[in-house]
Amino acid sequence: MFLISVPSLLALGLAPLISPARLRTFLCPLAAMAVGTLCGDALMHLLPHGISGPHNDHRDVVLKGLSVLLGIFLLFVLESIIVIRQQYKKSRTTRQQEEVVQELGTLAGSSPPDQTSSDSGHGHGPDSGSSGLGSVAWMLVMGDGIHNLTDGLAIGVAFSQSLTGGLSTSIAVFCHELPHELGDLAVLLAAGWSVRRLALFSLLSALLGYVGVLGGTAMGQHWAQHSPWILTVTAGVFLYLALADMMPEMLHEIVVLWVQ
Numbered sequence: 001m002f003l004i005s006v007p008s009l010l011a012l013g014l015a016p017l018i019s020p021a022r023l024r025t026f027l028c029p030l031a032a033m034a035v036g037t038l039c040g041d042a043l044m045h046l047l048p049h050g051i052s053g054p055h056n057d058h059r060d061v062v063l064k065g066l067s068v069l070l071g072i073f074l075l076f077v078l079e080s081i082i083v084i085r086q087q088y089k090k091s092r093t094t095r096q097q098e099e100v101v102q103e104l105g106t107l108a109g110s111s112p113p114d115q116t117s118s119d120s121g122h123g124h125g126p127d128s129g130s131s132g133l134g135s136v137a138w139m140l141v142m143g144d145g146i147h148n149l150t151d152g153l154a155i156g157v158a159f160s161q162s163l164t165g166g167l168s169t170s171i172a173v174f175c176h177e178l179p180h181e182l183g184d185l186a187v188l189l190a191a192g193w194s195v196r197r198l199a200l201f202s203l204l205s206a207l208l209g210y211v212g213v214l215g216g217t218a219m220g221q222h223w224a225q226h227s228p229w230i231l232t233v234t235a236g237v238f239l240y241l242a243l244a245d246m247m248p249e250m251l252h253e254i255v256v257l258w259v260q
Contacts, residue, residue, distance in 0.1 A: 001152065001213050004170065005206040007178035011185050012198055027179050031250035034176035038242035041172035042235040045165055046158070050231035064232045071236020075150075076244070082143050144184055145205045147241075152212020153219070154234040160220025161227055172238065176246060 051064050151173045159166030181202075188198055220227050 001155070001206070001209050004151070004155075004174050004177055005202075005209065007174065008181045008202045008206065011178060011181040012195065012202060014182070027182060028250060028253035030175075030179035030182070031246050031253065034179055034246045035242045035250060037172040037175040038238045038246065041168050042238040042242070045168045046154075046231045046235035046238065049161065049165060050228040050235065064228065067229050067232040068236040068239070071233035072240045073236075074233070075237050075240045078146065079143065079245075141188075141201050141205070144180075145208045147180070148205050148209040149212040150234075150237055152209040152214075153216040153230075154212075154237070156213040156216020156218075157220040157227060157230045157234065158216075159213075160217050161231070169234075176241060179246065179249070 047068065050067075051061050056064075155166060155169050155173060158169035185198065216230075219230060223230075
């Protein structure tokens with residue numbers, strides 16, 4: 001877990017020093033490597049290890065396949081809740097700003113100023129941009145902590161099964177941490193977060209990963225009969241991370257680089 005936390009510290013040091021164009025050149029191959037390692041670990045280690053066994057019949061294999069879909073669905077619901085909360089806070093902030101503008105216009109005895117005319121030639125005002133990014137930043141921090149917790153659980157359960165399984169899962173988590181952290185830190189820096197504040201929340205997020213490892217190890221030891229089900233759910237989580245989170249990011253960066 002300490003080695004997996006290193007990319008977060010590396011991203012924290014690199015993000016302020018790298019231009020956005022140069023950052024894209026790093027994100028694309030890193031995201032591609034993350035997609036490969038996550039899919040490889042899910043399909044060639046976690047899923048086969050979860051469904052293997054002398055007493056597995058067709059019904060048991062089908063149920064474990066459904067548990068893979070359950071892992072995908074759980075992470076989809078989790079990220080959907082985070083995105084919905086993020087959009088709700090942004091829309092609420094926008095409505096409050098519009099109400100303030102209307103009140104100021106009423107007190108001044110004139111019609112509310114037109115947003116497009118007031119912003120023409122200057123872009124969006126710093127207050128509106130920072131407040132919108134502020135709500136996004138907190139959602140990113142929350143989501144990053146939850147992801148670290150689930151990654152720790154996966155690593156703990158995998159190590160409780162075998163050393164090679166734990167190492168392969170750790171490598172998969174390690175490879176997707178750096179592009180994930182670089183993307184998050186770029187947004188947090190744009191929201192005006194200081195490096196000291198980012199370091200503090202990165203530390204708290206890493207501690208959640210340690211909690212996940214301890215919890216996953218305990219689950220793998222005391223509920224050994226349920227470990228195959230945990231591995232198949234984890235396979236679904238990894239597939240979702242690879243195909244729904246990392247692959248669209250990789251494709252986006254490829255398009256941007258191609259256009260440039």
